Amino acid sequence: MICQPVKTWHLGDQHQSLVLASFDNRLPEAVYWGPALPTGESHKTLSAASLMDVTGGMVDKNAAISLCPEASQTFPGQTGLTVRSRDGNPLAPAFRYESEAASEHGLSLVFADKALDLTLVLDLTLTPETSLLKLQTRLESADIVQVDWLAAPVLPVPAHTGEMIEFSGRWCAEFLTRRLPFAPGARLRDNRSGRTDHAHFPGLIVCTPGTSNTQGEALAFHYGWSGGHRMVAEELADGRRQVQFGHAGGSQAAGRHFVTAPLYATYSAGGFNGAAIRFQRHVRDAVVKDMRTPRPVHYNCWEAVYFDHKLDELKAIATHAAGLGAERFVLDDGWFGLRDDDTSSLGDWVIDGRKYPDGLTPLIDHVKALGLEFGLWFEPEMINEDSDLYRAHPDWVLGPSDQTRGRQQLVLDMAREDVRTHLYGQIATILRDNDIGYIKWDHNRVLPLVDAAQTEGVYQLIDRLRANFPQVEIESCASGGGRIDFGILERTQRVWLSDSNDALERQRIQHDAALYLPAAVTGSHVGPRRCHTSGRTLDIRIRAWTAAQRHMGFEMDPRELTEDETDVLREVTSWWKANRDWMMRADILRLDSSDPAVIAEQQLAENGDRFAVFAAQIRASDQILPHPVRLTGLDPASLYRISLANRDQAPQLSRGSPFLKTEDLEVSGQYLMSHGLTLPWRFPETIWVLEGQRL
Known part of the structure; x- marks a missing residue:
């Protein structure tokens, strides 16, 4: 029997139930998360049943795995908040219930430590159409404080699950999965690269040893943030387990207002596919906005010409691509400044008069006459030292001057308003003066330091461009899969899953990415006969059908195709066009x-x-x-x-x-x-x- 006051809340639908309980007005804890509970189940009884025993070698009361585990409660594991006062002294708040507000599909719970003038707000929703929990934590302080760690609402995972699947990878081998057993202690993934990163997709799946794609239990998580993040999957000495996600430790400056990115989570009784289709549908229907339909067959010229732009050749390539069934032509890197290789001109977003003496208009007119949309490559967050922008504003660079370069380039400080204003002006001029319907937005190096303000600045720039040029779709490309997450997908309509066009590599990458991503946003291209990243030579059939499993495109010199290859590619492209209306809204079941x-x-x-x-x-x-x-x-x-x-x-x-x-x-x-x-x-x-x- 409960000897202390208890408040309870329930977020649930036909797929899952999450029951929260606050004992004695303390922070709520998840006393149940699993299959949907029957109507009439007593949540107070569940709260009482969740209380665990104590024994020798323990303190006299178990500290809760609350939605923000507290140091003040003698919590024995990773706490949900690490905060210091203005003068650097550690603070150990003890939050108590203040108020709550219900929304149509969720609630906001407010807890405060009045002695420290700190307020913690927990925003919790369950999307009815997709059965995906969206959980966010906010911290408000009357005085300036330094937050070293703030977790999105923390969830426990049950002891019977026993295993976790985490994501790693590298350039051209993204979305690698590793299945690991839980063990005493914490599994910590701290991404310090400043972007989502090839090696650190912010996802985790907790499962039973017998869970497969089609059967068994799975609890899946995704942190919707495009900067550095931290993940903690911890088993305490008493056997309880918790999962935490938040911004990378120490990535936020001192202030009064702090907020995590949304943590998306769901329980599935139908294996990995049960969780995957909820993420896929949520991205497609709730996250991505203004997606072009039907999805146009995409052509990108990068692996055909690289930096060697010749107008007549590009026109000929566009003509060939249109003949194969392409509906969009994207001009990649090399059209601006004095850009003949990757050592110069990033930051100088003006058309190269040597290559395009009459501007981009002749090429755009040719592409449009073929019935294709025209797209253009940018890498706005980056700068070369050999550029007019760097010579004018070396102070705009993020990080120290003696930092290690990446791909022979530096990074602009996107937290600065003058940097964002300059970039907006140059990009907006190109978009206003040319008939452009698509941007390939690249990001080709990790950052010299992890800083949440950098990511917020990128969001602000993209949001401004999207507001003023709503007809322009944007693809998130970061050396391929270096920035794929729900945060960037709120602002873009497509991701470039990997720089690898090797169809065999793509099969595995696409298969594992489908745990979170729908086909409609996942770009997949038919690459050259001999893949430029793997050196492998593959038949046109496996290349074409692999691209046809996602948002289809081509990325090779189409003039290299034999007659047989041309016929095959046209046939597969026609098949994709005939089926894309339903396939781009289909569930991908592994x-x-x-x-x-x-x-x-x-x-x-x-x-x-x-x-x-x-x-x-x-x-x-x-x-x-x-x-x-x-x-x-x-x-x-x-x-x-x-x-x-x-x-x-x-x-x-x-x-x-x-x-x-x-x-x-x-x-x-x-x-x-x-x-x-x-x-x-x-x-x-x-x-x-x-x-x-x-x-």
Whole structure:
């Protein structure tokens, strides 16, 4: 029985319930987070049932894993707030309930320490359409204080889960996943790069040892912030576990007002896919705004010409790209200043008169006459020492003058209003004077220091450009996947997932990124025959179909294509265009492949009536014949017609007569999910594409 006053709150829907309890007016703690609770469940009873015993070697009361664990309560692990007074003395606030306010789908809870004049506000919502929790912490101080750490609302994870999946990676190998056991102590990931970064995607999935793509429990997190962040996954000595996310430690200047980025979280009883589709739908429908539909087939000239811009060649390339089915042409790095390589001109956003004596108009007119939208590359946050801007304003550089350069460039201090005003003026002039519908916004080096004000400044610049040029879409590109998060996606319409156009690498990167990202925002391009980042030579079929799994584009010199390659690329592009309306709103369901040589996914339409399956053979299998590919998310009682979209690509070594090799198949959803599809044998580095329709 509870011997102290308790307040409770419930955020829940048909998928999950989060029950919070405040004992004796202290900060609330999550006493339940899991499958949806039945109507009428007593939250006060759950609160009482959550209280744990004490025994020898412990203090006489368990400090709560509250939404902000407090040092003043003798909390034995990572606290949710580390704050110092103006003169540097540590503060240990003891917050008490002040007030609350309900919103349509959530609430704000206000707690205060009146002796220290500190107020903590917890903003908590549950999006009804996507069943995604959005949690944010605010700290207000009457006096100036230094906050070394402020966590977004902290959630416990249950002991039976036992494992975590974290994200790492590198340039051209983003979204690597590692499955680790929980163990006593803290797993700390502190990203000091100043951007989301290839190696530090701000996500975490907590799961059971048996959780797979299609079954088992998962609790998934994402911190929607584009600067450096910190993640803590901790198991206390008493066995309890907590997950914290926030800005990188020490990245915020002293002040009176502090706020975390939103922490997005969800519980899934349906495996990783159950969480993934909620993140995908939330990005597509609630985060990204003003996305162009239908999604245009994209062409980028970077791997065709690099810095060598010649107007006649670019026109010829655009003509070829349009003939293949492109609907957008993006002019990449090299059009401005005196930019012949990566050593000069960043910061000088004026058209290079040597390469474009009549400006960009002749190229834009040609592109528009072909029926294509025109896009342009910028890297606004960066500066070269060999630039007019640096010679005029060396004081605008972020960090010390003797810092290590990155890609032979420095970074502008985006916290400065004069820097943002200058950049806005130059970019806005280009956009006003030219018919431009798209910006590829790059960010090609890590920062010399981690500073939250840098990220806020970038947000302000992009927000101003978006407000005044709402017709212009923006792609977040940071050497590929270096800045992908929900914070940047609130301001952009596309991400460049990786600088690798190697289709085999892309299969794995796209597969793991689908845990959070929908197809509509994920750029994927058909690269050159010989990949410029891996050196691997791949057939046009695997390259084209891999790009067709996301927002499709090309990034090669189309003049290199043979007649056969041209025909294949046109055919796949036409297929993508015919299906993009439903595919760009489909759920990407990762399939559990019993063959580790196969990466397979199923894109299921919103109404469930149709789907496409992509099964890529990344390497030779260990066994002779293919394992059946089991599908997911279908109605067991319905019949589906299955066709092999590229059955003409079966090799001669496929000597048998599997049904799909020659005919369409009509079977139940139960059969497809329990037995799966038997596919023809194929070579490594190839892909089967299947189409399904509910009858």
